[in-house]
Amino acid sequence: MSLKSFMAKIFARYIARKTTRWKTRPIETQDKVFTHLIETATQTKFGRDHGFEAISSYSDFVERVPIRDYEALKIYIEEVVAGKENIIWPGKPIYFAKTSGTTSGVKYIPITAVSIKNQVEASRNAILNYIHETGNADFVDGKMIFLQGSPELQEKNGIKLGRLSGISAHYVPNYLQKNRLPSWKTNCIEDWETKVNSIVEETIDENMTVIAGIPSWVQMYFERLHAKSEKKVGELFQNFKLFIYGGVNYEPYRAKFEDLIGRKVDSIELFPASEGFFAYQDSQREKGMLLLLNSGIFYEFVKADEFFEPDPNRYTLKDVKLGVNYVMIISTDAGLWAYNLGDTVQFTSLSPYRIIVSGRIKHFISAFGEHVIAKEVEEAMNQGLLATGASINEFTVAPQITPRGNELPFHEWFVEFEKKPSDMKKLIETIDRSLQKQNSYYFDLIEGKVLQTLKITVIRQGGFNAFMKSKGKLGGQNKVQRLANDRSVADELEAYKA
DSSP states (O other): OOHHHHHHHHHHHHHHHHHHHHHTSHHHHHHHHHHHHHHHHTTSHHHHHTTGGGOOSHHHHHHHOOOBOHHHHHHHHHHHHTTOSSSSSSSOOSEEEEEEETTTEEEEEEEOHHHHHHHHHHHHHHHHHHHHHHOOOGGGGSEEEEOOOOOOOEEETTEEEEOHHHHHGGGOOHHHHTTEESOHHHHTOOSHHHHHHHHHHHHTTSOEEEEESOHHHHHHHHHHHHHHHOSOHHHHSTTOOEEEEESSOSHHHHHHHHHHHSSOOEEEEEEEETTEEEEEOOOSSSSSEEEOOSSSEEEEEEEGGGTTSSSOOOBOGGGOOBTOOEEEEEEETTSOOSEEEEEEEEEEEETTEEEEEEEETTBOBOTTSOOBOHHHHHHHHHHHHHHHTOEEEEEEEEEEOSOSTTOOOEEEEEEEEEEOOSOHHHHHHHHHHHHHHHOHHHHHHHHTTSSOOOEEEEBOTTHHHHHHHHTTOOSTTOOOOOBOSSSHHHHHHGGGBO
């Protein structure tokens, strides 16, 4: 055992003890976070506008601070972007994470010195927790890679801005700098395909032990490695021990990954966003990710099926239930207040509090009242793949409301196969049965002959990448939208059919 791996185990034990202290006192921990946030922001413009001085309880907060999305908070954020101080949080943020919104155009998400510290610590603690649980630490001696956006930052009114992953690249601790790949020069390449090729050149002869990124883009990296070396990734990188991912459900990609790697490797799921780092997988045995309760974020939850009502009930941790689909609302130490992140979650454990990401509140299919969500289609796809031995590169789902002739409407699944199913009919039937089992509304619509069984449209090899490239969203933190309530994505994918 090397000195570095030995020290990693000691540090991991220390962090595990700290984590246990707050996760075994979840309500107390969240109450402290809530009080700190309110007290700190009382003299900001937002705090004065919303009477923070008079807030002494959570019910006071609910009464004074409505749920907002970015568009509704934009009036304050625009003042921050203009360089004004003490608007939503004391002083100024040190960064803006620049993202693209569907309705707001470019979004500038503020990141403060304390919030980036919490983000970096959460990312580090996810790995340390894994070391403590498994005892595996040898990988710290090898090379590590995170497929991410460019770390080159711009500046706006004295505040640096860039993609979150690029900002995070500036916070790699010194003891990992020698282990980190790719080089700074390669990381700054904007064109994703050029960047992946350069990453392949830089890593193919290295002792890669940890690889991290969004699964769809890591898959491209693995495919390029395999094409160049004619070896499985696990053979090429014999000490590759750990895959770290976030952003999308890994399960639909798992079979393809295990084929590319040639063996199984442990994985850690993360739940980071520009707005904060919310959860990480704390167990290789238990389902879900540990909700981070001491990281400067106060959580509220609204039932997804009530969210669009005029005044939906807002719940704190002590009131949530297992298996319910909730919209996650956050207030943070970067000045986001009762902010609708847009993600939906379900609790898999209440002791400790663990969650899975079930989808996006705006990304669902309910053209006929079925309210199908991402978690359901991903689980159905996984069942179909297991039943037929197929594997996929990517997929998305949309309603077909006006089919030709006298056909009933249906859900159309656009699928790019890596390995086609042994029986396409069986794949369709398995997916459809799984969806009916998970979603009673969908079952009723099929039974009542309002909808017919789903149909699969096969997308040609490389079609999804070509589609994303045409949208200027190839690589980095960009993800294919898993499902939509309209045909905006589906109609454009027609051009990429096999």
